[in-house]
Amino acid sequence: MAVRPQSIKVRVAEVVPVTPLVKRFRFVPLAGGLLPAFSGGAHTVVEMHDGAVVRRNPYSLMGSPDELDSYQISVRKVEDSRGGSVFMHERVKAGDEMAVSPPVNLFAIAWDARKHLLLAGGIGITPFVSQMIQLDRSEMPFELHYCIRNDDRGPYWRDLQQRYGRRVQVHRAESGLGMDVEALLVMQPLGTHLFVCGPGPMIEGVYATARGLGWPEENLHSERFQAPATGAAFDVVLRRSSKRVHVGTHESLLEAIEAADVEAPYLCRGGACGQCETGVLACDGRLIHNDHYLSAEERAAGRKIMPCVSRFEGRELVLDL
Amino acid sequence: MLVSGIKSRPVYGTLAPNEQARLNIVFADGEGALAVLAMKPAAPTAFWARTHVIYVAGGSAPQGHFAKLQALGTHSCHEAPTIASALPRLKALLGAARMGTQLYLAGTEPLMGEGMRVAGEYGIRHQSIRTEHRGSLARRVQCVHCKGITESVTTNIVPCAHCGLHLLVRDHYSRRVGAFQGVNIDAEAPGQLPKVEEVFK
Amino acid sequence: MTIAFRDETFRDDYTFRNSPHAIRRFPFPFHEDRYMYAVNIEPHALPGPKGSVVEFAFDVDEHYVSEMRDRELVLRQDPLRCQALPHMMAAQWDLLELIMTSFARDYPEHFSLERDGERWHWVNRPLGIDQRFVFGDALTLPYEPMEYVTRQAQGDWVIVDQRDGNLWMDAGMVTTQADWSLDFDIGMNFFEWHGPVPLAHELGVFERALKYLMQVRVGSPVRRLNWTMTINPLLDTAPERYPVWGPDRTTVTPDNVGHKAHLRVELQSFWRLPRSNALLFPIRCYLIKLEELVTVPKWARRLPRVLKSLPQELVDYKGLTRYRDTAVAWLSRYDDGAPTSPGGGPD
Ligand code: FES
Numbered sequence: 073m074a075v076r077p078q079s080i081k082v083r084v085a086e087v088v089p090v091t092p093l094v095k096r097f098r099f100v101p102l103a104g105g106l107l108p109a110f111s112g113g114a115h116t117v118v119e120m121h122d123g124a125v126v127r128r129n130p131y132s133l134m135g136s137p138d139e140l141d142s143y144q145i146s147v148r149k150v151e152d153s154r155g156g157s158v159f160m161h162e163r164v165k166a167g168d169e170m171a172v173s174p175p176v177n178l179f180a181i182a183w184d185a186r187k188h189l190l191l192a193g194g195i196g197i198t199p200f201v202s203q204m205i206q207l208d209r210s211e212m213p214f215e216l217h218y219c220i221r222n223d224d225r226g227p228y229w230r231d232l233q234q235r236y237g238r239r240v241q242v243h244r245a246e247s248g249l250g251m252d253v254e255a256l257l258v259m260q261p262l263g264t265h266l267f268v269c270g271p272g273p274m275i276e277g278v279y280a281t282a283r284g285l286g287w288p289e290e291n292l293h294s295e296r297f298q299a300p301a302t303g304a305a306f307d308v309v310l311r312r313s314s315k316r317v318h319v320g321t322h323e324s325l326l327e328a329i330e331a332a333d334v335e336a337p338y339l340c341r342g343g344a345c346g347q348c349e350t351g352v353l354a355c356d357g358r359l360i361h362n363d364h365y366l367s368a369e370e371r372a373a374g375r376k377i378m379p380c381v382s383r384f385e386g387r388e389l390v391l392d393l
Numbered sequence: 394m395l396v397s398g399i400k401s402r403p404v405y406g407t408l409a410p411n412e413q414a415r416l417n418i419v420f421a422d423g424e425g426a427l428a429v430l431a432m433k434p435a436a437p438t439a440f441w442a443r444t445h446v447i448y449v450a451g452g453s454a455p456q457g458h459f460a461k462l463q464a465l466g467t468h469s470c471h472e473a474p475t476i477a478s479a480l481p482r483l484k485a486l487l488g489a490a491r492m493g494t495q496l497y498l499a500g501t502e503p504l505m506g507e508g509m510r511v512a513g514e515y516g517i518r519h520q521s522i523r524t525e526h527r528g529s530l531a532r533r534v535q536c537v538h539c540k541g542i543t544e545s546v547t548t549n550i551v552p553c554a555h556c557g558l559h560l561l562v563r564d565h566y567s568r569r570v571g572a573f574q575g576v577n578i579d580a581e582a583p584g585q586l587p588k589v590e591e592v593f594k
Numbered sequence: 595m596t597i598a599f600r601d602e603t604f605r606d607d608y609t610f611r612n613s614p615h616a617i618r619r620f621p622f623p624f625h626e627d628r629y630m631y632a633v634n635i636e637p638h639a640l641p642g643p644k645g646s647v648v649e650f651a652f653d654v655d656e657h658y659v660s661e662m663r664d665r666e667l668v669l670r671q672d673p674l675r676c677q678a679l680p681h682m683m684a685a686q687w688d689l690l691e692l693i694m695t696s697f698a699r700d701y702p703e704h705f706s707l708e709r710d711g712e713r714w715h716w717v718n719r720p721l722g723i724d725q726r727f728v729f730g731d732a733l734t735l736p737y738e739p740m741e742y743v744t745r746q747a748q749g750d751w752v753i754v755d756q757r758d759g760n761l762w763m764d765a766g767m768v769t770t771q772a773d774w775s776l777d778f779d780i781g782m783n784f785f786e787w788h789g790p791v792p793l794a795h796e797l798g799v800f801e802r803a804l805k806y807l808m809q810v811r812v813g814s815p816v817r818r819l820n821w822t823m824t825i826n827p828l829l830d831t832a833p834e835r836y837p838v839w840g841p842d843r844t845t846v847t848p849d850n851v852g853h854k855a856h857l858r859v860e861l862q863s864f865w866r867l868p869r870s871n872a873l874l875f876p877i878r879c880y881l882i883k884l885e886e887l888v889t890v891p892k893w894a895r896r897l898p899r900v901l902k903s904l905p906q907e908l909v910d911y912k913g914l915t916r917y918r919d920t921a922v923a924w925l926s927r928y929d930d931g932a933p934t935s936p937g938g939g940p941d
Contacts, residue, residue, distance in 0.1 A: 108868060110869070183685075257493070286415055288518070290518045518758070
């Protein structure tokens with residue numbers, strides 16, 4: 073039932089090094105005119121054609137939701153990943169043509185919140201850039217705490233401090249967060265919503281602290297950009313479309329399914345949103361669940377898999393697709 | 394035209410102490426005191442020391458529940474004569490509260506409805522409130538026609554206390570209004586009423 | 595193409611009629627000779643078939659001017675039909691932008707919009723409106739943005755906020771509804787506001803629909819049809835005024851049913867609003883008299899068959915209990931028993 077959205081053809085207008093590991097990319101629509109509007113915290117999925125392999129990685133849109141003649145994303149180079157960020161850093165040049173998806177928001181502003189408390193770690197700053205523009209414009213109270221290694225390794229902190237003054241606080245530490253999360257959380261007024269974006273362990277740590285202080289789940293929001301894990305190659309049978317598909321080491325199960333021209337729904341491509349949930353009809357081997365969506369019971373039952381991040385090891389896997 | 398089996402009825406739970414919470418606010422009426430007292434085995438003394446109680450005895454006054462609530466050793470324990478008179482105190486507590494505050498509502502649906510409505514004004518989403526229904530099933534009913542509220546309705550059909558129309562009390566519940574919906578039952582055949590039954594006791 | 599707007603009423607003397615053109619493009623909702631709930635949602639791919647009600651984002655038709663006059667009368671009587679919770683302001687502006695840009699693009703002979711940054715100039719010729727305002731500044735418009743723009747757009751408009759894995763009805767302009775109260779339902783979630791609908795919960799229809807709707811994306815709207823019946827061409831069948839219109843159901847006779855009974859079809863669409871991430875849920879009501887409907891032979895055959903096979907719960911829920919049999923008897927005179935072709939459109 074889900075329809076794969078049409079991708080938008082764009083040209084890379086500019087590639088700007090921001091820190092030794094982060095580059096910013098600006099895309100303009102090939103057809104001219106404006107790109108679709110988006111909301112604070114939204115992401116786009118960038119399509120990368122690397123030889124025969126097509127990768128689709130999500131990146132937060134970090135421009136202003138009011139300036140739609142271009143989209144901007146920031147990419148941190150991760151050497152041991154399966155290659156998406158390395159491809160963006162080493163192969164993509166100004167003038168290249170690429171394709172991006174219409175915006176999707178899985179980290180939206182809580183419009184009914186009385187205050188937004190934003191916690192960013194490193195490259196996790198990106199979704200907050202557009203969120204803060206909207207919060208500021210809507211005159212909604214917010215406070216950003218931004219954890220960076222040192223002044224050279226944290227993208228954008230100077231600009232943000234300049235723009236928002238005391239509402240942006242930077243914490244520097246070579247390891248850990250360099251801030252007392254508990255002391256911060258206990259001071260928050262009723263109706264505060266906490267937004268965290270950063271490495272997995274940071275999100276888990278902050279959530280654990282918040283839960284330990286009695287924060288309700290409804291007030292906790294996080295976004296993690298998890299690149300699909302790499303792993304051994306395997307084959308998969310798609311029962312409804314009667315196809316056998318090979319999944320290579322450096323592509324995800326979802327990407328292999330798409331490459332075989334089979335429609336599969338998705339939103340986050342990071343194992344968080346649940347949209348790509350697919351039925352497992354037969355499994356002779358072991359499902360490697362890398363998602364954050366399925367419950368422990370669902371994993372144990374082995375009847376569902378999230379193809380955007382999860383893999384398989386064994387003799388035969390048959391999916392309901 | 395009786396339509397039944399509506400799914401917007403609120404579902405209530407069983408009170409349990411939130412030991413993580415740094416502050417607890419308990420708002421209860423009538424037999425709701427028993428739900429609060431039932432938390433005793435699961436709640437350490439320190440829990441009660443972080444807890445404010447606001448209690449409306451109503452018809453349960455002769456049972457002396459308030460004295461038992463006072464004996465819990467709470468941070469404060471206040472008795473109010475009516476739900477309405479308790480609300481300013483509830484608002485004052487919520488207004489000063491920080492994140493990490495747990496709200497508990499126990500007793501009748503009108504009490505829980507009012508408690509949720511007020512909590513919403515302070516940014517508490519209703520899912521994070523712990524509730525337990527005790528005592529009367531009597532309903533607050535909003536007349537969809539004149540918007541007046543009829544209190545303590547125990548029958549399936551009731552004359553609106555404001556405009557006088559005969560209302561069928563539906564299971565359709567609005568958290569914002571804190572009431573069930575009442576719709577005129579005999580518009581298509583004036584005076585022809587189904588049997589009036591006491592169903593919400 | 596210029597639309598010839600009719601001057602007609604949806605109350606008192608009920609002069610509402612459909613032109614032959616409007617009859618041909620009526621969104622007949624039945625794809626086969628029976629009806630049951632299904633998640634019948636499809637992409638609202640634009641432009642749709644030329645001249646159809648889904649050709650453009652939002653349909654403007656011959657009833658536009660008169661429907662807007664009727665909305666004005668309803669709001670005068672009861673301002674609670676238009677409400678927005680305070681956190682919906684960003685979504686209100688999203689809605690205004692979507693309607694104005696769509697109208698100006700799709701009906702340039704009737705509407706125009708000039709934008710100079712935040713300074714906007716809106717012209718609505720059919721209603722004689724010429725308005726300059728600052729986008730984002732509600733005090734430069736005579737009403738809040740949702741009310742302003744939906745006083746100029748046919749059908750009901752509901753905006754739902756997406757949070758906690760659910761959809762919450764937090765704003766709306768609702769004056770042409772099939773017997774539900776915005777004032778009562780505002781603030782409810784998807785399951786709660788559908789609470790009164792029988793059967794569908796058990797079929798799991800709402801769980802599936804919710805999951806689908808939450809992933810609707812910017813630029814990829816979807817749509818579905820829903821239906822009921824109404825006695826007299828009354829747009830405003832609000833529960834608030836049920837004591838006034840309910841008794842009309844008792845006035846149906848074999849002689850007047852063709853004229854009095856109307857099939858009421860809702861074209862519902864679902865749009866992701868780009869800046870607020872809210873979902874927009876326009877519910878556009880189309881009315882057709884049974885005597886108008888039977889001028890299309892396929893519909894004349896199909897409607898009595900559908901009505902006959904309707905489960906009793908649905909007959910009651912849709913309020914047809916008193917006159918369904920009368921309508922079926924009258925319609926059956928136009929059903930020669932011949933097979934009907936699949937799909938809803940006329941042959
Ligand atoms: S696409 Fe979101 S979980 Fe797979």
